[in-house]
Amino acid sequence: MKVLDLTRVLAGPYATMLLGDLGAEVIKIEQPGTGDESRNFGPFKNGFSLYFMSVNRGKQSVTLNLKTERGQAIFKQLLKQTDVLVENFRPGTMKKLGLDYDSLKVEHPSLIYAACSGFGQTGPYAEQGAYDMIIQGIGGIISITGEPGGPPVRVGTSISDITAALFTTIGVLSALHHRNQTGSGQFVDVAMLDSLVAVLENAVVRYFATGEPPKPLGARHPAITPFEAFVSADGHVIIAIGNDTLWAKFCEHVDRQELIQISGSERTPIERRTIVNCFLFSRRSWRQRKTDDWIDALGAIGVPCGPINAMDKVVSHPQVQAREMITRVAHHITGEVEVPGVPIKLSETPGNVDAPAPSLGEHTDKVLTGLLGMHPDEVEQLRRHGVI
Amino acid sequence: MKVLDLTRVLAGPYATMLLGDLGAEVIKIEQPGTGDESRNFGPFKNGFSLYFMSVNRGKQSVTLNLKTERGQAIFKQLLKQTDVLVENFRPGTMKKLGLDYDSLKVEHPSLIYAACSGFGQTGPYAEQGAYDMIIQGIGGIISITGEPGGPPVRVGTSISDITAALFTTIGVLSALHHRNQTGSGQFVDVAMLDSLVAVLENAVVRYFATGEPPKPLGARHPAITPFEAFVSADGHVIIAIGNDTLWAKFCEHVDRQELIQISGSERTPIERRTIVNCFLFSRRSWRQRKTDDWIDALGAIGVPCGPINAMDKVVSHPQVQAREMITRVAHHITGEVEVPGVPIKLSETPGNVDAPAPSLGEHTDKVLTGLLGMHPDEVEQLRRHGVI
Known part of the structure; x- marks a missing residue:
């Protein structure tokens, strides 16, 4: 499967990264x-963005100026060999370039065209740009x-x-099944x-x-008590006491x-504050036991509990290591760097992270001469004219 | 596409809900x-759980005791007509029942078997149960x-x-493409x-x-300033000033x-506190302007900004409404209730929410007599014996 990737920054690149991890060939147009x-x-290593690295591993980079006639012609040639196009421009941008779905589908009826945006392609806010932080505010997750x-x-x-x-990846794969x-x-x-509203979970039904x-509750669960963190000698312990048997233990x-x-x-919330907090959590003796000791002791009697890990403990956690959720890629500028692994473990077609993120235009020559059969002289000319 | 759904509570049911929203027939075994x-x-309406409603809409419910021989035989008959099996038991549970993937694949080589668990099927923590709250602690998202x-x-x-x-849904659809x-x-x-580690995004590379x-930063962005919330007359305003042009405006x-x-x-962080907070955000005059007025004024000059909406504002937001992200289902016990809509908008095979969550065993008779061709008397007998 070939993916033509016009995405930037995070949402779009994360989707095409997943498609790449699962085996698609991703050509990123920049x-x-x-x-x-x-x-x-940032952060950078030897001047190369590790932020970019972490969501663009395994992709090929081809530079192409879509505002030039020649650039558009090359884009359309690439499209002939493409199964899926993904973009996350502000709605309307692709139409201005004449490259929106309605224009492209005439000649490419089997194309899957995925557009990921802040507010979607329809509705009164469609054409507004969006940052994650703004959407977190509008979408209600900050309020809880x-x-x-x-x-x-x-x-x-x-x-x-x-x-x-x-959700974009799910949409693409669902469209692929249909195709x-x-x-x-x-x-x-x-x-x-839309995506944020869809993951608010029981907050929506609780409101209705x-x-x-619903209001924010710190580290506490809205409906189960105690299901929260308490202070230990060296940090916190989270306990999740989901029923009365565990409570008794x-x-x-x-x-x-x-x-x-x-x-x-x-x-329940109101009594809880007096009973659970004052009678249990405020005891000074609790704070004399370290988090790991609490976890050993509570774990031994079957009470679900755990630490609050900072990133150093997360990446070195034995289960995270055993599941290969931190993996390494080697890039000629950065050397070896760590990136998150693939959380979808498939027995027959396992995903994998097999290459670093590309330098800008690293695969332009290869793709134009290889995939499109262009003569190297023509590629040089395009470069001189700023098309690539 | 037929999905046999052995899932409970949240992660598994959410995955099969998405498959159902996208058009699969989901038979939930309970x-x-x-x-x-x-x-x-909770919350409940007329005694029916709205929590359950919100992640099980559109599914059929069939009761079946998998610990009985007859229950297992019926399960295997259903499996013959199944494309995808999804379960979120603690690893090992299905093996004890003799219904793990290795046992089933012999007779069902085309079966896609998805298992969603706290720690995964492999590694030293595999057999531990998990609650979201515990995983949020171990997986590091609480630390940031x-x-x-x-x-x-x-x-x-x-x-x-x-x-x-x-990720389970993506895995199933990816396996479907392979099939x-x-x-x-x-x-x-x-x-x-694994899933939580995969979405930590730049926190992982920042650590390495x-x-x-990385530490928690309240409502602030780790790398861009100002990209945070300030206090208005009636709440907060989030501003996202991503470049110096916006800063000047x-x-x-x-x-x-x-x-x-x-x-x-x-x-940057250290100077920011003095410059941005003291010189800008502490001005008393700012607090005299309401959130909506700030948003109008900043929006007019092109500065990305937004409110912090509580759930009442989220569900009535004009864009959320226009995108049909709050939809209604009617159930004979609850009457009409609101549930989140489908965030994957497909032009040719649009997902939709077309039925409420089922009452327990609501479709047992229909599925056994219809899909499996059983005589109603046999169904009655199974019921008397506690198999269904």
């Missing part, structure tokens, strides 16, 4: 001279993340970009805002059920048997 | 008498979410469940922990580049022209 703007995003009454807190990863990338059966392509329209917008372990009879429904 | 435990999760120096904060939605669901070409099925193994684990608008010359790289 503006000559500048390229994907995330090539300028953070300390009660505290300042607003964003989700620490660009969650609306990434969920949009995942395998009918031969027809189609248009896939995914918005960051109660008429009250936990109370026994911390020598508060008199609390066992307080049932799950009685450990 | 334990007689109890069913999916999330049927007991929250106020600097503040207490731990979970992402307000069950993000490790949901990303695992999305369309070869006729062979395969095993899809997705872990919540600097050796310093912003400074002019708030009448602080003397700050224009401070470039993006100078507005």
Whole structure:
């Protein structure tokens, strides 16, 4: 499967990265001279963006100025050998170039054209640009993340970009299934805002059920208690006590048997604060035990618990290592660097990360002379004219 | 496409919901008498769980006791008409039932078998159960979410469940593409922990580049300034000033022209606190303007900005409405209820939400007599024996 990739920054590149990890050949088209703007995003190693590296591994880079006639002609030649086109421009940009789906589908009826944008291709906000941070605010996830009454807190990863990338990938693969059966392509329209609304989960139904917008609850679960973090000698311990049997084991372990009879429904938010926090979590003796010791002890009696790992502990975690979720790619500028692995483990067609992100235009000559059969002199001429 | 759905609670049901939204027929197998435990999760309407409703719409429910011989025989008959099996039991559970992939693939070589679990099917933690909250702690997202120096904060939605669901869906569709070409099925193994590591985005490369684990930054962006929220008369305004041109426009608008010359790289974390916070955000006059007025004014000069919407504003947002991201299903117990829509907009094979979540065993008779051609008397007998 061949993917023509017009994406930049995060949502689009993450989607084409996944398609590449799963075996597609991804040709990334970049503006000559500048390229994907995330090539300028830190952190850098030897001047190469590791941000860019982490979401563009395995892709080929071809520079092409789509605003020139010759650039458009080359683009259309590439399109003949393309199964999937992915772009994440602001809606309208591709139409201005004459390269929108309606224009392309006439000659390429089997093309799958995926557009990933902030607000989607339709609706009153369609043509507005969007950043993840703005979508996190509009889409409501900030309103349910953070300390009660505290300042607003964003989700620490660009969650609306990434969920949009995942839904775009699902859309492309779903369209591919349809094409395998009918031969027809189609248009896939995914918005960051829609994607965020789709992952709000029970916050939406809680609002409609109660008429009250759910509020942020720190590290606590909205419906189960205790399902939160408490302070240890050297950090925090998360406990997830999902039923009364676990609650009894936990109370026994911390020598508060008199609390066992307080049932799950009685450990509700209002009582919880007095009972659970004051009677349990405020005990000074708890803070004398280290996180790892708590986890060993609670784990031994079957109470679900865990640490709050910072990134150093995450990447060296034995399970993360065993699942090869941190992998390495070698690039001639950066040398070996670590990138996240592929979380989709397929027994017969396993995904893999087999090449670093490309330097700008690294594969222009190869693709133009190889895939399109151009003479090297012609490629040089295109370069002189700023087309590539 | 037929999906046999053995999933419970969130990650698995979310994946089969997406497959159903995209057109698959999903038959959910539930334990007689109890069913999916999330049927007991609030909020409720007329005693029916809206939590369950929101991630099981459009599915059929068949009760079947897989621990009985007769139940297993019926399961295997259903399997003959199944393309995809999805389960999210703790690894090992299906093997104990004799229904693991290795046992089933002998007779069903074209079966796609997807297993979604907390830690995955391999590695030292494989057999541990997991809750989203525990995985958020182990997987590092809590370490980069929250106020600097503040207490731990979970992402307000069950993000490790949901990303695992999305990667499972991608794995299933990817396996389907392989099967369309070869006729062979395969095993899809997705872990919540792997999925969370895969979406940490630049936090992973930032750690490897600097050796310093990234810390939570409240509502601020780690690399761009100002890209955060400030206080207005009635809430907050998020601004996302991604370049110096926007910075100049912003400074002019708030009448602080003397700050224009401070470039993006100078507005870095340490200086930022004095320059941006003290000189800009602390001005009392800002707090006299309401959020909507700020957004109108900044929007007019092209500065990306937005509100922090609580759930009431999210579900009534004109763009969310225009994209049909809140839709309604009617169930005979609950009446009409709102559920999130489908964020994957396909031009030729659009997904849709066409039925409510089923009552427990609602489709047992239909499926057994229809799909399997059983006589109604036999179904009654199975019911008396507790098989269904």
